[in-house]
Amino acid sequence: MSNIDLTLQIWRQKNSDALGKLETYTLDKISTDMSFLEMLDVLNEKLTMEGIEPVAFDHDCREGICGMCGAVINGVAHGPEKETTLCQLHMRHFKTGDVLVIEPFRSRAFPIKKDLVVDRSAFDKIIQAGGYVSVNTGGTPDGNAIPISSHIAELAMDAAACIGCGACVASCPNGAAMLFTSAKISQLCLLPQGHAERKKRALSMVETMDKEGFGNCTNLRECEAVCPKSISIRNIARLNREFVRAAFSEG
Numbered sequence: 001m002s003n004i005d006l007t008l009q010i011w012r013q014k015n016s017d018a019l020g021k022l023e024t025y026t027l028d029k030i031s032t033d034m035s036f037l038e039m040l041d042v043l044n045e046k047l048t049m050e051g052i053e054p055v056a057f058d059h060d061c062r063e064g065i066c067g068m069c070g071a072v073i074n075g076v077a078h079g080p081e082k083e084t085t086l087c088q089l090h091m092r093h094f095k096t097g098d099v100l101v102i103e104p105f106r107s108r109a110f111p112i113k114k115d116l117v118v119d120r121s122a123f124d125k126i127i128q129a130g131g132y133v134s135v136n137t138g139g140t141p142d143g144n145a146i147p148i149s150s151h152i153a154e155l156a157m158d159a160a161a162c163i164g165c166g167a168c169v170a171s172c173p174n175g176a177a178m179l180f181t182s183a184k185i186s187q188l189c190l191l192p193q194g195h196a197e198r199k200k201r202a203l204s205m206v207e208t209m210d211k212e213g214f215g216n217c218t219n220l221r222e223c224e225a226v227c228p229k230s231i232s233i234r235n236i237a238r239l240n241r242e243f244v245r246a247a248f249s250e251g
């Protein structure tokens with residue numbers, strides 16, 4: 001274990017209407033065993049002792065599961081480590097003297113609520129538009145009653161790994177939510193239980209995505225590069241096929 005000294009430039013903004021700006025703080029003797037969020041906890045304790053309002057940031061599980069955490073570190077959503085959420089990023093990846101610029105996930109569809117906290121309820125609305133199976137699928141079937149190839153099961157499980165953190169939107173110059181939406185559509189349309197509602201789902205989720213102010217995908221792949229769960233843009237190709245099939249078919 002070793003300790004490092006850091007300079008932090010953190011986006012401070014009182015509320016969604018206020019103007020924000022970067023404030024500079026210094027932290028000494030930060031253990032490299034700490035996670036990034038634990039480092040922010042230490043900062044907040046220091047700020048509280050000094051009578052300064054602590055930095056607001058989102059978090060819940062701190063295990064890379066829930067998708068609540070997220071910030072842009074030196075221009076990269078979730079920081080410099082690949083396939084890693086902010087809560088799983090450790091301070092051993094930084095060195096003493098580093099200057100870290102910490103900003104919220106910025107996007108038109110994710111208004112800033114306070115400091116590093118953004119409103120990601122637009123994602124909830126996309127899910128509410130069709131990210132579920134509502135048809136009656138009967139009782140619990142035998143494990144082998146509906147044969148699904150291991151390849152298809154793997155693709156569905158890979159898509160289901162999306163935790164909805166929003167890093168894809170924050171890193172996309174177009175502010176597109178295509179990676180998120182396509183993962184949610186893929187995990188359902190690949191499996192037989194999701195087939196009955198696939199047309200309605202594709203049309204409704206894409207319509208909601210547009211209505212919530214997300215941009216369009218132009219295949220820049222920034223989303224895929226920062227996704228902590230390695231969601232592939234192949235899912236976006238699948239979403240496009242689902243949408244075209246639904247838009248040009250009857251019923």
Ligand code: FES
Nearest residue numbers: 060062067069087
């Ligand atoms: S706090 Fe749950 S994924 Fe980071």
